[in-house]
Amino acid sequence: MKQNLSLFSSVSRALIATFLCCPLLLAESDGKKNVLIFFIDDLRPELGCYGVDKIQSPAIDALASEGVLFERAYCQQALCAPSRISMMTGQYPDHNGIDGLFTPLRRHDKEAMTLPRYFQKQGYFTASYGKVYHHQIDDKEHWSDLPDISREKFANPETLARIAERVVEAKKSGKTVDEVRAAGKGPAIEVVEGPDELYRDGKVAKAAIESLRKNKEKPFFMCVGFAKPHLPFAAPKRYWDLYEREQFMVPERILPEGAPSLGVTKWNELRGYRGIPAEGPLSDELTLELRHGYAASVSFADAQVGKVMAELDRLGLREETLVILWGDHGYKLGEYGLWCKHTNFEVDTRVPLIVSAPGGKQGKRSHALVEIVDLFPTVVEMTGGTVPAGRDGMSLAPVLEDPKRKFRPFAFMQYPRGSQMGYALRNERWRYIEWIKFDTQEVVARALYDHQETQFPDKNLAADSEYSELVAELSKQLDAARRVKESRLNPANK
Ligand SMILES: [Ca+2]
Known part of the structure; x- marks a missing residue:
C-alpha cells in the first residue's frame, strides 16, 4: 500500500485534489493515515506565511502553502508545560488540572487520555523527538520511541x-x-560556526529523519519538538547572517494605561541569563541584539522543519500523512517593556498553527477563532477515529474543508498568578480578562482591550463607563466558559 501511495504522491497535487474532494474520505479509504506534529517552542506567529516578510521561514511557509494556516489560533495557557498538556489531552488546564511548570502529567493523572496513548491503542508507532512534553518522561509508556537527545543549550x-x-x-x-x-x-545569545547538529534541534531533526526511514512501513504518530526559538537565542552563525541588525526595531515600551499589575510580569526568565540586567529596562542595543537572536533562532528551527519535511516527501509519505505545526504560546520581544510569555496578553496567547491534510485545502487561510485544545479531536477525526469522551476541544475538520467558515464565538485561555487565576476571552474584536481569587471567587481585577486596530492596544477600557454593558456581557460569557468540569472555581467542585 505504501509503495503504491509513494507512486501516487508523484502525481500532481491538483490531480489528487480532483480525486479526493474531501480529506476525510482519504482516511476512510486509506486505512491508517500517519500523523506528524511539529511543536515549536515560544514561536510567535510572525513568519513569512503570516505576512512578516523580514522573518525567513521558507520551510514553514512551504507547509502553509500545502495546508490551512490559522490566523487566529490561541493556546490555553502561555507556558510550555500546561500548553502542551492541554494540546495532548484536548482539555483546558482547569480540566486536566495542570497549570504550572513542575507537574508531569502522569504523576498527576495516571488515567488521562492523551494523543500518544490514543494512537498507541490504535496500533500506531508513536514517537517523541525533542521537546514535545515539557517533561520528557511524560507518557513514556505510551511512546514506542522516546530517545534521550542531548538537552545542551550551548555549543x-x-x-x-x-x-x-x-x-x-x-x-x-x-x-x-x-x-x-x-x-x-x-548567556542569552550564542553565535557559533558549525553544523546544525551542534545544537539539540539539529540532533532532533536527524533522529526524526532516521525514524521516518526506519518506520515508514508502520502507521506512525510522530511528534517532533524544536526547542528554538526559546531562550537562549543560540543558533549557528549562518542563521544570524540571514539578518542585518538594522532590520530590527525597538518596540514601544509602555504598558497599556490602566493595565492591572496582575497582568504583567518582571520577565525573570530572561533576567536569569548572563548579561541581562537584574532589574530595569534593557538598552536599545541589547533589545536589538535579542530580537536579532530570536529571528535567527526562528530560521534555525524552520530549517529543521524543512529537513524533516524533505525526508517525508523523499520517502513518498506526504500523501498519507497529516502534518500539523503549532507553537506552544506567543512571546514578547520588548513590547510593553516586557519579555517572554506568562501573561494573558494577545501577544502571549496567539500562536502559529498550520494543518496540512492529504487531499485537503492548499494554501488557504482561516480567520476562525480556534483553540489548541481543538487539535486532539481534529487529529482523531482526520485519521478516521472516534474522539474519546471528555475533550474540551472541537474538531477543526469543518474549517479545514471550508476555511471561510466561523468556528468559535471566542477563544478561552487562562494564566494563574499567586492566589488568583486570570481568565481571558478573545472574540472577534475584544480581549476581556478577569483575575479571580481562588478562595473567595472574588474578581480582583479586570481588563478590556480593543484589538480592532492593533495587537498592542494602549489602554485598559474595563473601568470606562462607556463599556460597562460590554464588560457585563463578556463577564457572563467568561463565567460560563470557565465552568468546565474540574475548574477550581466551579462551585460544583467545592
Ligand atoms: Ca514554550
Missing part, C-alpha cells in the same frame, strides 16, 4: 566550561538547588 566549549565551573563553585559553597540552577544559566 561553544568555552561557554560550557564556564557554566560548569560556576555550577561546581555554587555547589561547593553550599548554595540552594535554585541558586545552583541560576549559576548554571549561560
